[in-house]
Amino acid sequence: MKIKLVLLGIFFLSSCTTFKINYPACVFPDHSPFPGGVINKIIKISSAEISNVKAEQKSVYLCQVDQDHWKVLVPISLSSEIKPIVILNKDKTLLKVPIFYKEYSESKITINNTDLVSPPAEYLPRIKKESELGKAALSVVSNSYHSALKMSLPLEGLKSSEFGVRRFINNEPRNRHTALDIAAVVGTKIMSPLSGKVLLVGNFYYRGKTVFLDHGGGMISTYSHLSEISVREGQLIKKNEVIGEVGQTGRVTGPHLHWQIALFSVPIDPELFLEQAF
Numbered sequence: 128m129k130i131k132l133v134l135l136g137i138f139f140l141s142s143c144t145t146f147k148i149n150y151p152a153c154v155f156p157d158h159s160p161f162p163g164g165v166i167n168k169i170i171k172i173s174s175a176e177i178s179n180v181k182a183e184q185k186s187v188y189l190c191q192v193d194q195d196h197w198k199v200l201v202p203i204s205l206s207s208e209i210k211p212i213v214i215l216n217k218d219k220t221l222l223k224v225p226i227f228y229k230e231y232s233e234s235k236i237t238i239n240n241t242d243l244v245s246p247p248a249e250y251l252p253r254i255k256k257e258s259e260l261g262k263a264a265l266s267v268v269s270n271s272y273h274s275a276l277k278m279s280l281p282l283e284g285l286k287s288s289e290f291g292v293r294r295f296i297n298n299e300p301r302n303r304h305t306a307l308d309i310a311a312v313v314g315t316k317i318m319s320p321l322s323g324k325v326l327l328v329g330n331f332y333y334r335g336k337t338v339f340l341d342h343g344g345g346m347i348s349t350y351s352h353l354s355e356i357s358v359r360e361g362q363l364i365k366k367n368e369v370i371g372e373v374g375q376t377g378r379v380t381g382p383h384l385h386w387q388i389a390l391f392s393v394p395i396d397p398e399l400f401l402e403q404a405f
């Protein structure tokens with residue numbers, strides 16, 4: 128009997144080591160608690176409860192670090208108020224994260240030709256349709272995710288407009304700049320900074336020729352003003368695979384890539400995701 132128990136004990140111990148779970152590294156952008164940034168914190172929660180986790184009634188991006196701890200990534204909108212963001216498990220507070228003000232630069236330009244400031248009326252139905260198509264693409268949450276979200280730079284070029292810039296035309300405030308602009312000569316190859324799937328390609332009034340990539344779990348990146356698109360919808364793309372070339376299609380003043388990253392439809396600063404500072 129004693130021998131049997133010992134054998135049972137050995138079997139139990141060995142089966143525990145056999146079924147040991149390897150958790151992923153979960154490499155998220157640094158905690159950047161300001162509008163346009165991200166919350167990166169660890170929460171204690173069981174696997175069964177993860178679908179209950181919300182921040183301001185919105186979904187969060189999760190990665191399991193051990194049996195009952197998950198890394199949580201929450202996008203912070205540029206229009207977010209400067210007040211703590213509460214992360215909830217149903218109605219139980221898991222975390223209250225303070226948010227800080229960040230100064231973004233301003234860009235003021237004067238344009239005398241009013242036709243260039245507002246698009247001609249005949250383009251409005253097209254612009255509305257494209258805006259809806261873009262919004263729908265950014266809101267896609269597919270059932271896969273990356274545990275490591277560090278990205279390579281999509282091309283070699285010069286930073287021509289930072290994320291978050293407050294833009295004014297003829298002293299009228301316009302939409303904030305929700306992307307990072309990288310200037311380069313027409314034809315410069317653009318590489319996918321992370322693997323993903325081509326969600327949408329098109330030639331848009333404002334964005335010009337654009338590729339939307341789905342990286343899974345609610346993370347979408349977009350590449351605009353291209354001269355050439357070298358991928359098709361539904362195609363799986365590896366990290367550093369060429370997806371197109373720099374151009375000046377759409378509403379632009381010169382050739383550049385307008386690179387946007389959105390998590391659950393909220394655009395956040397692409398520079399936070401870079402493996403190496405740009």
Ligand SMILES: [Zn+2]
Binds near residue numbers: 307308
């Ligand atoms: Zn831009």
